[in-house]
Amino acid sequence: MDLSRREFVGVLAAAAAAGMTFGHRALAAADAGALYEAAAFGNVGLLHYTDCHSQLLPIHFREPSQNLGIGSARGKPPHLVGEALLKFYGIAPGTAEAHALSCIDFVDAARRYGKVGGFAHLSTLVKRLRAERPGALLLDGGDTWQGSALSLWTGAQDMIEAQLALGVDVMTGHWEFTYGAERVQEVLAGPFKGSIDFVAQNVRTADFDDEVFQPFTLRRVNGVDVAVIGQAFPYTPIAHPRRFVSEWTFGIQEDRLQQVVADARRAGAAVVVLLSHNGMDVDLKLASRITGLDAIMGGHTHDGMPRPVEVKNPGGRTLVTNAGSNGKFLGVLDFDVKDGKVRDYRYRLLPVFANLLEPDREMAALIERHRAPHRARLEEELAVCDGLLYRRGNFNGSFDQVILDALREVKGAQIAFSPGFRWGTTLLPGTAITREHLMDQTAITYPTATVNEFTGAQIKAILEDVCDNLFNPDPYYQQGGDMVRVGGMSYACEPGAASGKRISDMRLGDELVDAERTYKVAGWAPVGDGATGAPIWDVVEEYLRAHRTLAAPAVEQPRLIGQPDNPGWIDA
Incomplete structure (x- = not known):
């Protein structure tokens, strides 16, 4: 329509x-x-979504109450939450936009405004905006093929067909690589060939340092040559098992990126955009050091940014945006290009409210075709929770806590670790937890649940390492997701402290963790080779079936040190 x-x-x-x-x-x-x-402006239109994590249907998704900015990042986008975020952008509390961008009064607002996202609803919005912007390009920032049971079970075939139906022009990647290099190349040589350009200037062969993917694509929009350069997640082989991409190297590749920008300009591009999966903080630093980029349209950190950050660099100015996650937002960037140069721009971040957008019939039929064979398995009810279940924030979320509690109970462990993943949908109180909801939190290609014996010193080293990935003052050393979630053990965290000195006061109950003593620790998603055991979804399903009705979980949060009144943290 x-x-x-x-x-x-x-x-x-x-x-x-x-x-x-x-x-x-x-x-x-x-x-x-x-x-x-979002009235059309200028002569070049770019539409951008990212980190949809295979969510084809409308969902609820709670924005974080924890997104700490440390040092020079304190109080600056994207490290604002709740009222501080709304005030910074001049968004009125209690509005639909406030609900889309913040966690304030989440349950009541979610019941008022309904679900967000859904590819059929997103498709309606894309078609309308393209009708107003002839030739507009649709950019997919990656993390599209992972995050649901259906995508895992079909080898991402559901998402690949949905991208084609949506009309994606260009994409880059991250979690896509966890299906393995062979699957990625199979898709690019098959369904995507001639339709979707997969770009990534920072992925090279390990043996000869050759390009694996095209570094950029040049598209003509209303007589203007537009270059879209790709930047895949730089730390893919560190954050995930190396075996998936054993023949490829990644990295930020600043020098190479600067050369690719020059190549794009020499090829005639009047507009040069980086389609990035670096994360917002990395993109902000990159924008200050690379010249010749008109914009960075970013992903990975799931930050919904209502306005671009204008970053000055020796060559002028670069706009840095990020379009949230889960198909919840569509970024719209319009450029006015005259005489081969960008003269002005307009930007809007549009929330995709399923109740306000009629579903596109063709996309809805495609989704139904893929879901039908799996519906009974997806919709089987496992338990009901009395409280809000969510995952998103620097530290534990309530669905993270369910996973931690399941690991400790089922595996008989004293302590449980769960990865600091940002993806995972939100369930309102009283909602039945289905297998699909469980897989929304756990659907990965390396799901093994493990039990290990660690000394107290080793536990501290693990927490310090992950904490440095999150709070290192240099964004280029922030190599992963949020903080590892911890169950069964309390601790204190000082984000602004030096590397190796952020974690303290680790306790089991009232007893301090002994550096020399050994503890039984359960976890999942090991990046090393050789792990064996049940997948995490079987462990959590066993736990859910044993309890059937869950009280609202008591979320275990660290005691935070040295961050009074940080606008990236609220108690919610």
């Missing part, structure tokens, strides 16, 4: 006047219209 902006807003107004409700309460037509007010 293709509607112009004016027609679209008119439909919303008519629906509201007729008493149609969006969610459990009616949204004002003016509020809905303002959400999707």
Whole structure:
């Protein structure tokens, strides 16, 4: 269904006047219209989504209450949460946009405004914006093939077909590589060939240092040559098992990127954009050091940025954006290009509210075709939780806590670790936990649950290492997700301390952890080779079936030191 902006807003107004409700309460037509007010500007349009994590259907997704900025990053985007974020961007509390971007009053707001995302709803929005912007390019920032049971079970075939149906022009990658190099190359030589350009200037062969993927693609938009350079996640072989990409090297590759920018300009590009999966902080530093980029459209850290950050560098200015996750947002960047140069721009980050966007019929049919053979398995109910279950933030979330509790109980461990993954959907209190919901938190290609004997000193070393990945003052050394989630053991964390000195006061109950003593520690998602055992989803399913009704989990958070009034942290 293709509607112009004016027609679209008119439909919303008519629906509201007729008493149609969006969610459990009616949204004002003016509020809905303002959400999707994104009039075309200039002559080059770029649409951007990232980190959808294979979520084809609408979901709930709670934004973080913890996104600490340390040192020079304190109080600056993206390290703002809750009211501090809304105030910084001038967003009125209690609005649909406030709900999309913050965790404030999440449960009540989620029940009011309904679910977000869904590829059928995203498709409707993409088609409407493209109708207003002839030739607009659709960019996919990666983390598209991973994050759901269906994608795992089909080898990402559901997402590959959805990308093609959505009309993606260019993408880069991260979790895609965990299906293995062979699967990635099979897709690029097959379904994607001639349709979707996979770009990544920073991936090379380990033997001859040759390009694995094309570094950039040059597209002509309304008579303007636009170059899109790819930047895959630089630390793929560190964050995941090396065996998946054993013949490839990654990295940030600053010098090479600068050369690729020059190559794109020599090829005639008037607009040069980096489609990045670095993470927001890395992109901000990169933008200050690389010249010739008009914009970095980023992903990986799941930050919904209502406005670009304008970063100055020796060559001028680069816009840095990030478009959230889970198909929840669509970034719209319009450039006005004259005489071969960008003269001005407009940007909007549009939340995708399923109740405000009619699902595209073709995309809905594609999704149904893929889900139908697996529906009974996906929708089987395992338990019900009385509390809100979510994952997102620097430290533990409530669904992380369920996984930790399951590991300790089922594996008989004193302590449990769970990776600091940012993906995973949110369940409102009283919602039945289905197998699909469980897989939303655990669907990876290296899911083995493990039990190890670690000394107290080894446990501290693990926590210090992950903490440095998260809070190192140099973004180029931030190599992974959020902090490893810890169950059964309390500890204190001083994010602003020096490397190796951030973790202290580790305790089991009232007893200090002994550096020399050995403890039984359960975990999952080992990056080393040789691990054997049950997949994590079997462990958690056993736990859920044993309990059936879960009280709201008591989320174990570290005691934070040295961060009073940090606008990247609220108690919520």
